[in-house]
Amino acid sequence: MSFLEISRGNSPLLLGLPHTGTELPDDVAEKLNERGRALADTDWHIHTLYHGLLEDITTIRTRIHRYVIDTNRDPAGASLYPDQNTTTLCPTTDFDGMPIYLEGATPDQAEIERRRVAFHAPYHAALEAEMARIASLHGFAILYDCHSIRSHIPFLFGGTLPDFNIGTNMGQTCAPSIQSMVHTACAATSYTKVLNGRFKGGYTTRHYGRPSEGWHAIQMELAQSTHLATERAPFGYDTAKAARLRVPLKQILTSLQNWSPT
Structure with missing residues (x-):
């Protein structure tokens, strides 16, 4: 599919990049208000941050923006965080709870289904196929789902978000040694970290994390x-900050790539 970027490697590691895209189909863009067209809730520059950290890994990235459809949400529309503020499969508000569509232009159920078929389903078909391919090579596969978010969003959480937010749905989506390895690597840095805090892993992590089948998933x-450089527009990439962060990220990915169930 033209909106997907797939790079295939032969190691056990697969990186998912569901929220770095900024493309909007014309028929969606024309319905968004000024706030929506600002695309503030992008996982800004995450594909750049991880690029080149390791060789021979598989990556799957969608260029479509999450306001078109959120590929890390349950396609049935069920909330992964009951009783907490969150956004929906086809978001109608941003992370601050503000409308992103022009009045009367929010997608109806038919439009949501159209977007699911056009974008959500192909992205997950690609993830499923690559996890199966990798597992056929190694007997297991590890999906590392790459995300970022502003550190202050009162609508979604109180206070300041830790630097590293590791999600395994309370240890259900990967082998205990994988969770421990990533958590330990984060704890060895000067960055703040939390395991299964506000973000416990989205639909992707929970859906593909099947440790009993040799499929492991973890969200960062x-x-x-x-x-x-700043968490406000224009959301510029700070090369010095990124260079410092890439050091522990490379260590984390290397440990995952070298992990073995034995």
Whole structure:
């Protein structure tokens, strides 16, 4: 599919990049208000941050923006965080709870289904196929789902978000040794970290994390203050901050690439 960027490697590691895209189909863009067209809730520059850290890994990235459809949400529309503020499969508000569509232009169920078929389903078909391919090579596969978010969003959480937010749905989506390895690597840095805090892993991590089948998944939600010059528009990439952050990220990915179930 033209909106997908797939790079295939032969190691056990797969990086998912569901929220770095900024493309909007014309028929969606024309319905968004000024706030929506600002695309503030992008996982800014995450594909750049991770690029080149390791060789021979597989990456799957969608260029479509999450306001078109959020590929890390349950396609049935069920909330992964009941009783907490969040956004939906086809968001109608931003992370501050403000409308992103022109009045009367929000997608109806038919439009949501059209977008699901056009964008959500192909992205997950690609993830499923690559996890299966990798598992056929090694007997297991590890999906590392790459995310970032502003460190201050009162609508979604109180206070300041830690730098590293590791999600495994309370240890259900990967082998205990994988969770421990990533958590230990984060704890060895000067960055703040939390395991299964506000972000416990989205649909992707929970859906593909099947340790009993040899499919392991872990989500890393980075606070954008770790690699952006500012968490406001224009959300510029800070090369010095990023260079510092890439050191522990490379260590984490290397440990995952070298992990073995034995």
